[in-house]
Amino acid sequence: xxxxxxxDQIKKKLPANIAVVQEIxxxxxxxxxxxxxxxxxxxxxxxxxxxxxxxxxxxxxxxxFLNRQSDNLIFQxxxxxxxxxxxxxWLNAIASDLKIMAxxxxxxxxxxxxxxxxxxHWNFPDIAAFKVFFWKKTILQIPxxxxxxxxxxxxxxxxxxxxxxxxxxxxxxxxVEIWNEDTFxxxxxxxxxYWVSGFFRFGDDIFRLYNSLVNWAGHIQKQAELGFKFxxxxxxxxxxxxYKLYENEIVLNDNSILTNVNERKIYYxxxxxxxxxxxxxxxxxEHINIFFNMLISKSMLISSSASKERNRFFNKLTxxxxxxxxxxxxx
Numbered sequence: 520x521x522x523x524x525x526x527d528q529i530k531k532k533l534p535a536n537i538a539v540v541q542e543i544x545x546x547x548x549x550x551x552x553x554x555x556x557x558x559x560x561x562x563x564x565x566x567x568x569x570x571x572x573x574x575x576x577x578x579x580x581x582x583x584f585l586n587r588q589s590d591n592l593i594f595q596x597x598x599x600x601x602x603x604x605x606x607x608x609w610l611n612a613i614a615s616d617l618k619i620m621a622x623x624x625x626x627x628x629x630x631x632x633x634x635x636x637x638x639x640h641w642n643f644p645d646i647a648a649f650k651v652f653f654w655k656k657t658i659l660q661i662p663x664x665x666x667x668x669x670x671x672x673x674x675x676x677x678x679x680x681x682x683x684x685x686x687x688x689x690x691x692x693x694x695v696e697i698w699n700e701d702t703f704x705x706x707x708x709x710x711x712x713y714w715v716s717g718f719f720r721f722g723d724d725i726f727r728l729y730n731s732l733v734n735w736a737g738h739i740q741k742q743a744e745l746g747f748k749f750x751x752x753x754x755x756x757x758x759x760x761x762y763k764l765y766e767n768e769i770v771l772n773d774n775s776i777l778t779n780v781n782e783r784k785i786y787y788x789x790x791x792x793x794x795x796x797x798x799x800x801x802x803x804x805e806h807i808n809i810f811f812n813m814l815i816s817k818s819m820l821i822s823s824s825a826s827k828e829r830n831r832f833f834n835k836l837t838x839x840x841x842x843x844x845x846x847x848x849x850x
Contacts, residue, residue, distance in 0.1 A: 522560045525569070525578070531783050531799075532576045534623055546575050592803055597795040601659045609793065610681045613637065617688035620780050627779040629695045629811050631772040632702050635739075638689035641682040642738055642751040645731040646706075648674035651682075653709055656718075658792045668720040669713060671727070690748040693761040697818055699772055703736070703836050707843045714847065725847060732840050739764075740833040743822040765818035766832050777804075777811055784808070 530539055544554040547568050556562040564572070572578070577595065599609045617638075620626045630636050640647040648671055656664040667673075714725050738751045743764040747757025774789040784804045788796045798804070821829040 522557075522564060525564075525572070526558050528578050529572065529576050532578070534619070534781070543572070546571055592798060592800050595797040597797060599659060599793055601661050603655070603661060606655060606659065606661075607678065607681065610678065610685070614681055614684045614688065616778075617685055617692065620778060621688040621691040623781045625779065625781045627693045627695070628689075629697075629777045629815075631697045631775045631811070631814060632699075633772045633774040634705055635698075635702060636689075636694075636696060638686045639735070639739060641679070641686040643731045643735050644674065644679060645671060645728055646735055647679065647682050649710065649713075649728060650706075651675070651678055653713070654793060657709075668718050669724065670720040671724060686750060690750060690757070693758075694748065695763045695765070695815070697765045697767050697772060697814055699767050699770075700835070702772065704839055707732075707839060711843065711846065726844075729840070729844050729847070732843075733837070736833060736836050736840060740829065743829055743833075744826070746823040760823060762822060763820065764822040764829075765815060766821050766828070767814060767818040769817060770814055775807075777807055 526539075529543070533539060533542060540551050540554045540558065543549075543558065544551050547554065547557075553562070557564055557568070597609065597612060599605050620628070640650050649669060651674070652664070652667075652669045655661045656667060656669075710725070710728060713719060719725055734751070741755070742748050742762055745755055745757070746759045746763070747755075747761045749755050749757055776787040778785045778787070784799070786798045786804055786807050788798075790796060819825070819828055821832050
């Protein structure tokens with residue numbers, strides 16, 4: 520029974536265009552016939568084979584043994600250590616997940632956004648540069664950033680390349696985003712904190728960042744109007760109703776993400792700002808799916824034809840950005 524469940528998990532991990540038998544044979548360095556016998560449970564997996572497969576497909580053996588009647592859940596923990604390489608690996612993992620999603624037929628992301636979803640940042644390199652610096656200095660507290668001040672000159676081109684891949688893949692995935700009034704304001708508060716704390720190396724950079732914020736808000740509004748995502752500066756092209764933006768005024772969002780990849784649902788929950796807990800537990804996913812449906816039903820659609828509500832939302836957002844600039848001029 521266990522071996523059948525184990526291979527069922529492997530099949531769910533693989534895209535439809537990849538043959539399970541061929542993949543198993545290559546990983547275990549055995550013939551296709553031998554792979555068939557293991558998949559059909561005519562031959563037991565050895566401990567070494569089980570280890571190789573669980574590592575190759577990132578499957579928790581404990582999860583399969585878990586008593587389904589218990590309240591325990593198994594999560595994959597994607598944690599960032601306080602160093603540059605770990606941060607780069609974290610970004611690469613996100614890019615890899617989105618690349619897989621972009622390549623399959625059935626796909627969707629539902630994002631309850633406490634902060635603007637990560638792909639939005641890379642439409643504007645200046646905003647991405649600030650967020651990356653903020654994450655490294657304030658959230659991860661990477662030692663070499665302790666005494667550093669923010670400057671656009673030090674933006675890592677490798678990080679930008681990975682981030683741009685995240686943006687590029689995300690535009691190919693139908694997405695539902697649920698924002699509230701504070702979703703954008705958090706970034707304004709982070710920038711203001713850095714300005715007041717003297718963490719900008721050059722004073723003019725704060726106003727350069729302000730101009731990017733204005734353009735950023737305008738681009739997100741344009742995507743919401745058209746109903747699809749596209750990269751800033753490129754020709755607006757996409758399928759209508761593949762980008763749905765909602766405003767929720769009553770529930771505090773928590774940066775939780777539910778994805779659908781060829782009918783296989785995966786849930787991502789952020790904690791400590793950047794770290795991720797990931798689950799594919801069917802019972803838990805169903806509970807999350809019910810919650811997201813409730814959240815959407817209590818939210819207001821502000822994309823596509825909802826021009827009045829969209830203009831109200833973004834006018835308020837732009838007003839907050841302009842208020843932020845006036846505060847800067849007074850400091």
